[in-house]
Amino acid sequence: MSLRIKKGDKVIVTSGKSKGKKGRVLRFFPDENKVVVEGANLVKKHKKKKSESEPGGFQEVPLPLHLSSVQLFCSNCNRGVKTKIEIAKDKTKTRVCKKCQKTV
Numbered sequence: 461m462s463l464r465i466k467k468g469d470k471v472i473v474t475s476g477k478s479k480g481k482k483g484r485v486l487r488f489f490p491d492e493n494k495v496v497v498e499g500a501n502l503v504k505k506h507k508k509k510k511s512e513s514e515p516g517g518f519q520e521v522p523l524p525l526h527l528s529s530v531q532l533f534c535s536n537c538n539r540g541v542k543t544k545i546e547i548a549k550d551k552t553k554t555r556v557c558k559k560c561q562k563t564v
């Protein structure tokens with residue numbers, strides 16, 4: 461399994477109409493190499509009225525983005541960065557920012 465991106469990671473979108481958008485990974489589709497990023501690649505979807513408490517209308521829904529258009533966000537560098545996997549002696553894997561060498 462790729463450790464590059466996982467659910468809950470903070471990422472930045474690097475291409476497309478949501479370029480520069482930062483958000484958490486809400487869903488990850490490993491088979492398709494796609495992720496759904498909170499607040500990015502939004503499309504308006506029409507929702508039918510269900511009840512008085514759920515009035516329907518338009519709702520903005522994030523569509524999946526290809527992994528190649530997102531990068532992990534390093535809070536230390538304050539930008540999207542490339543990461544590498546480091547394997548410790550006890551076999552645990554961590555992702556390390558290639559720029560500042562800190563764990564992302």
Ligand SMILES: [Zn+2]
Binds near residue numbers: 541557560
């Ligand atoms: Zn960094």
